[in-house]
Amino acid sequence: MTTAAHRPATLEDVARVAGVSRSTASRVIAGTGFASPTARELVTAAVDQLGYVPNPAARALVRGGGVRLVVAVLGTSAAVLDDPYVHQVVGSAARVCTPAGVGVALHWLPFGDPRSLDQLDGDRSVCGVILVNTTEELLEAVPRSLRGRVVSIGVGSATVPSFDVDNAAGSEAVLRHLYASGRRRIAMVTGPRWLPCAQRPVQTYRRLMAEAGLPERILPGDFRAPRGRTAAGEALRRWPDIDAIYAISDDTALGVIAGLRDAGARVPGDVAVAGFDDIPLAGMTAPALTTASHPVGRIAVAAATALLDGRPAAPVTLFPSALVARASA
Numbered sequence: 001m002t003t004a005a006h007r008p009a010t011l012e013d014v015a016r017v018a019g020v021s022r023s024t025a026s027r028v029i030a031g032t033g034f035a036s037p038t039a040r041e042l043v044t045a046a047v048d049q050l051g052y053v054p055n056p057a058a059r060a061l062v063r064g065g066g067v068r069l070v071v072a073v074l075g076t077s078a079a080v081l082d083d084p085y086v087h088q089v090v091g092s093a094a095r096v097c098t099p100a101g102v103g104v105a106l107h108w109l110p111f112g113d114p115r116s117l118d119q120l121d122g123d124r125s126v127c128g129v130i131l132v133n134t135t136e137e138l139l140e141a142v143p144r145s146l147r148g149r150v151v152s153i154g155v156g157s158a159t160v161p162s163f164d165v166d167n168a169a170g171s172e173a174v175l176r177h178l179y180a181s182g183r184r185r186i187a188m189v190t191g192p193r194w195l196p197c198a199q200r201p202v203q204t205y206r207r208l209m210a211e212a213g214l215p216e217r218i219l220p221g222d223f224r225a226p227r228g229r230t231a232a233g234e235a236l237r238r239w240p241d242i243d244a245i246y247a248i249s250d251d252t253a254l255g256v257i258a259g260l261r262d263a264g265a266r267v268p269g270d271v272a273v274a275g276f277d278d279i280p281l282a283g284m285t286a287p288a289l290t291t292a293s294h295p296v297g298r299i300a301v302a303a304a305t306a307l308l309d310g311r312p313a314a315p316v317t318l319f320p321s322a323l324v325a326r327a328s329a
Helices: 013-017 022-030 037-050 056-063 078-082 086-102 136-140 167-180 196-212 225-237 250-262 296-309
Strands: 068-075 103-110 125-132 150-154 162-165 186-189 244-247 271-275 314-320
Touching: 013 022, 013 037, 022 037, 037 186, 068 078, 068 086, 068 296, 078 086, 078 103, 078 125, 086 103, 086 296, 125 136, 125 271, 125 296, 150 250, 150 296, 162 167, 162 196, 162 296, 167 186, 167 196, 167 244, 167 271, 186 225, 225 244, 244 250, 250 271
Parallel strands: 068 103, 068 125, 125 150, 150 162, 162 314, 186 244, 244 271
Antiparallel strands: none
């Protein structure tokens, strides 16, 4: 049975007949998320009554709405696609998209190429794009035809909703923890200077150091362990009295620990070390790494869900970050 002779039943039809919201009907049909037993019975009955077949991929082809969600990552080289953070985004998006019959593709956007999104423009197989490592320049270059089908993990704009971690609050929690433990000569290893979201922790660091009357000790970073290892040696040479280093990624922080050990410094005896992200390895190192949480999976799920639902999202959705105190600080 169909709702009319000319078209098959839709998810909206199922929700209307069942007397539930579209999102509830979607959860029941996909078998994900919470729904009451009553709602499940109503939705199941409506599916049977309407003869609903959850095949959004086929329907998307007919509508020209696309059957691929693209995770487009800005980076200075294609090596950015190997980043475990990017893998988490793709995997989490796939968990949302697979039940809907939508595939997930990974795409590199070369840094400095404002037209790098153009090849996605007009591609009818693309139902939406999640931008990662977003800059203001990239947002300005989003083709008009893609607007409404793009969300950002990072900085957003009036036309591109943003989903991100509150890394300013997370960084503040880590820095206050270091201060409370008696550390007063605290250095920071940053992220890439071209990445806007990486600047929020730097601003937080500078504010807290000024409030406490402590000197700023900032070293450039790139989220990678090798740079952290090098930065540790630089910090010891420039500031021999240093007693803590905060790196705004766990990979960098693990590199910092390796660099301190290279120099014969004890962690945390001589220098405390903290990171950001709470990657799985952080709790298994020796010493275990003090860090702040980064719910990458939840962020990616929210971004992908917003695209598949096709409904306007809030301009900015920030996910909380909390201190995870361990032995390194």
